Amino acid sequence: MASSATPEYVLGHASSELQRLAYQAQYWGEATLEWLRRAAIEPGMRLLDIGCGAGDVSLLAATLVGPTGSVLGVDRSPDAVATATQRATAMGLSQVQFEVASLETFAPDRQFDGIIGRLVLIYLADPVAELRKLLRFVRQGGVVAFFEMDMVACRSVPPVPLVEESMERLRQTFRRAGNTLDLGPRLWRVFRDAGLPDASMMVHWRAEPAPAAPGARLISETTRSLLPMMERFGVARAAEVDVDTLSSRLQAAVVAQDATLLPPAVVGAWARR
Numbered sequence: 001m002a003s004s005a006t007p008e009y010v011l012g013h014a015s016s017e018l019q020r021l022a023y024q025a026q027y028w029g030e031a032t033l034e035w036l037r038r039a040a041i042e043p044g045m046r047l048l049d050i051g052c053g054a055g056d057v058s059l060l061a062a063t064l065v066g067p068t069g070s071v072l073g074v075d076r077s078p079d080a081v082a083t084a085t086q087r088a089t090a091m092g093l094s095q096v097q098f099e100v101a102s103l104e105t106f107a108p109d110r111q112f113d114g115i116i117g118r119l120v121l122i123y124l125a126d127p128v129a130e131l132r133k134l135l136r137f138v139r140q141g142g143v144v145a146f147f148e149m150d151m152v153a154c155r156s157v158p159p160v161p162l163v164e165e166s167m168e169r170l171r172q173t174f175r176r177a178g179n180t181l182d183l184g185p186r187l188w189r190v191f192r193d194a195g196l197p198d199a200s201m202m203v204h205w206r207a208e209p210a211p212a213a214p215g216a217r218l219i220s221e222t223t224r225s226l227l228p229m230m231e232r233f234g235v236a237r238a239a240e241v242d243v244d245t246l247s248s249r250l251q252a253a254v255v256a257q258d259a260t261l262l263p264p265a266v267v268g269a270w271a272r273r
Contacts, residue, residue, distance in 0.1 A: 017225045018079065020221040020222070021056065022056070023218070024053075024119075024218065026217055027214060029056075029060070030204075032056075032057065032268075033084060033216065033270075034204070036116070036204065038160075038270065039114075039145035039268070041114065041116070041117070041143065043064070045065045045113040046069060046071075046072075046112050046113045047065060047071045047072070047113065048072050048074070048108070048114070048116070048212070049071055049072065049116050050103075050115060050134065051074075051117055051120030052074060052075045052081075052098060053068050053080050054083045055083065055084025055087050056218045057117075057147075058084065059084075059093060062088070062093045062095050065098065066095070067095055068095075068097070070110070070269060071095060071097070072099060072112075073096065073099070074098070074099055074262070075100065081100045084098045085097075086099045086152075103133075111137055111142075112139065113142050114143035114144070115137060115138050115142070116147070117146045118148075121148055121183060121190065125178060127180075128194050132195060135196075135273060141273065142273050143271075144270065146269055146270075147266060147268045148267055149267075150169065150182045150203075151174065151181040152171070153182075153262065153264060154263055156254065156259045156261050157260045157262065158257055159259075160261075161253070162249060163250060163253065164252065166246065169226075169230060169241070170219070170223065172233070172235045173226050173229050177233070184203070185203075187269035188201060191269060196272075198271065199269040199271040201267060201268065202267070203266070203267050204265065205262065207260055208260065208263070209261075211252075211254055211255045212261035213249060215261040216246075216248075216250035216251045216254070216264075220246040221247075223241060223243050223246060224243045
């Protein structure tokens with residue numbers, strides 16, 4: 001979602017980024033479903049999904065609200081919205097719709113029973129102020145639920161130099177773009193400062209023994225999307241990253257040290273307005 005106070009979306013909008021989002025959705029699909037269920041997303045609810053991307057969370061939420069409910073997913077990327085719309089049609093989910101919108105111009109003509117968002121507040125310069133604005137679209141007693149990362153948590157045990165180097169490149173790029181690396185654990189404070197009551201929270205942190213192929217792919221695909229920004233910020237050059245071989249090299253390095261990969265943790269939070 002874009003606003004005048006929103007940093008540039010560091011991961012870009014190339015077709016490869018939509019592919020990365022699809023893999024990310026698969027990777028954290030189980031955790032996302034648990035978060036939505038714990039937030040009491042139920043049949044018949046009318047939901048707003050902020051920063052919906054290719055629609056993964058919207059589509060998952062649509063299966064929970066059922067045909068008597070509805071989901072409106074909004075995103076600033078026309079390509080993402082077109083992809084999400086095609087997916088909803090192919091799945092026969094008529095209760096979900098998508099709209100191209102930026103945060104400063106989005107003005108729905110109705111309120112919702114809940115607002116949800118996965119990995120979206122991290123890209124806002126002032127998550128508290130923007131969440132406070134979004135609360136206008138949620139009825140009293142409605143659900144507010146967001147799901148964010150903790151990139152600081154990522155590590156390998158024992159330390160694998162290539163894993164540590166690769167994650168530090170990601171962290172440096174996000175940091176220089178003005179993003180908060182550990183927004184997930186801070187969500188309760190974001191909710192509180194936006195005027196919400198105490199939030200409930202959950203954490204999901206995968207532990208992958210060697211060769212840790214899923215986590216290695218997650219790191220490499222995120223690196224691929226971030227590469228233009230890495231070069232722009234002087235974090236790393238494409239030649240030294242060698243992103244096309246990064247996943248296989250990460251796996252080989254983890255195997256060589258008989259290590260466990262702990263990818264970034266994710267935190268879900270929810271409260272009632």
